[in-house]
């Protein structure tokens with residue numbers, strides 16, 4: 001037992017990120033169990049065996065069990081509400097791909113709103129830079145949120161790339177717009 | 188410390204002289220890590236410092252968080268590091284009933300450790316000696332394991348010594364430093 005080789009490889013739950021033996025304390029226990037059953041059936045049968053479940057129960061008084069039960073129901077309700085809210089913000093969030101004229105015939109493309117879809121903006125900016133072999137940077141926009149600025153007129157390419165590579169962003173939520181210089185817009 | 192989600196601040200490279208100091212501090216605090224220190228903190232690899240809110244510094248190797256520290260307080264190991272090297276830190280065990288409180292960020296209370304499911308050093312129920320023979324003092328960093336679980340669920344700083352806990356059997360035992368599912372756990376360094 002003491003001769004275990006370090007480092008120990010630990011598996012974490014793909015749903016709640018904790019070691020699977022702790023999934024029972026989160027608000028997503030059901031989903032966690034399904035995930036484990038599918039990905040790691042051996043561990044699943046170990047953790048969710050009748051014997052283990054009974055042992056877990058017997059470690060607590062009836063009173064404590066009731067309180068724990070209530071607590072986990074509350075947690076589950078909270079987790080559900082949070083995921084419903086997330087789904088809603090995703091459904092209503094827009095991603096704007098804006099073509100901006102910097103100088104005559106020099107354009108940059110600004111992309112806003114990707115963070116609502118759980119994307120890591122810095123990583124996406126890097127991906128853009130690599131994919132289009134161009135400068136790509138992240139700036140904060142007033143009023144919260146972040147914006148990726150890519151050098152060049154790439155609106156259509158970015159539109160296609162986002163649809164193709166970030167499946168969490170529905171095509172309908174993407175919009176390409178043009179931000180002409182004031183002078184030009186007037187004329 | 189990390190009850191809320193946190194956004195990491197600026198990341199900077201740690202100077203090699205500072206990196207050496209951290210390495211020796213880690214060994215001083217956790218001598219049992221000695222055989223693995225070259226795997227954990229390789230001399231030749233660049234250690235990063237990520238600033239977190241409330242004057243907490245997180246030391247990381249690439250995307251792997253290793254230790255965090257509030258100002259000049261002791262270095263605390265990240266739970267993923269503890270999971271990889273579990274027997275290298277002073278460790279106590281809580282009973283099953285206390286787990287859900289710990290995982291919601293509550294201060295750990297003494298009865299969770301002194302009850303039949305809990306374990307302290309020199310515990311008569313601990314035939315294997317997993318929880319050691321050395322009583323721990325207030326202010327020491329401890330890893331908290333849980334009854335019926337293999338992996339640790341929390342790391343924190345003791346508010347009272349273990350001998351006093353056995354005597355008094357009530358009150359706060361250990362401040363919630365870092366626990367499974369907290370803001371530090373969920374932080375992505377990608």
Ligand SMILES: [Zn+2]
Nearest residue numbers: 013016023032
């Ligand atoms: Zn889980």
